[in-house]
Amino acid sequence: xxxxxxxxxxxxxxxxxxxxxxxxxxxxxxxxxxxxxxxxxxxxxxxxxxxxxxxxxxxxxxxxxxxxxxxxxxxxxxxxxxxxxxxxxxxxxxxxxxxxxxxxxxxxxxxxxxxxxxxxxxxxx
Numbered sequence: 001x002x003x004x005x006x007x008x009x010x011x012x013x014x015x016x017x018x019x020x021x022x023x024x025x026x027x028x029x030x031x032x033x034x035x036x037x038x039x040x041x042x043x044x045x046x047x048x049x050x051x052x053x054x055x056x057x058x059x060x061x062x063x064x065x066x067x068x069x070x071x072x073x074x075x076x077x078x079x080x081x082x083x084x085x086x087x088x089x090x091x092x093x094x095x096x097x098x099x100x101x102x103x104x105x106x107x108x109x110x111x112x113x114x115x116x117x118x119x120x121x122x123x124x125x
Contacts, residue, residue: 002027002114004096009119012086016123020081022096022116030074033101036081037109038092038121048094049081050106059106064090086123093118 008020022034035050049070050059058070069082079096097112105111 002029002032002098004098004114004116006094006096006116006119009094009121011122011124014086014088014123014125016086017082017084018086018121020083020094020096020119020121022079022081024077024079024098027098027114029077029098031100032098032114033103033106034070034072034079035097035099035101035106035109035112036070036079036094037097038090038094039118040092043092045095045109046092047107047109051079052103052106057103059103061107083121086121088123088125091121091123093120 003026005023036048037045038048039045051070055072067085072079095118096116098114099112101111
């Protein structure tokens with residue numbers, strides 16, 4: 001059983017940056033694809049970014065491509081989401097997730113087996 005804990009959320013002005021971290025324990029982190037999803041009030045959970053187990057391939061939602069960067073450090077059992085040029089519409093709770101998922105399925109939340117509790121990101125205008 002893998003436990004995931006997100007950190008790094010907070011309040012930032014539009015145009016600012018945040019780096020989210022997702023620390024894993026209780027399992028073999030390096031075998032899992034990792035994803036980041038977000039959920040704003042009254043909205044469904046949305047795909048943000050994902051990375052394969054090796055870190056060799058990444059995928060992004062169109063709305064964040066060029067602004068966000070996903071990465072991972074398997075030696076530290078941690079995944080990251082660097083968020084730059086933040087916009088008010090990025091405001092949401094951000095969740096990390098892990099699963100044994102092929103690249104073609106990484107944008108689908110239902111494919112992930114393990115989820116963190118989420119971290120709030122608020123971008124003020």
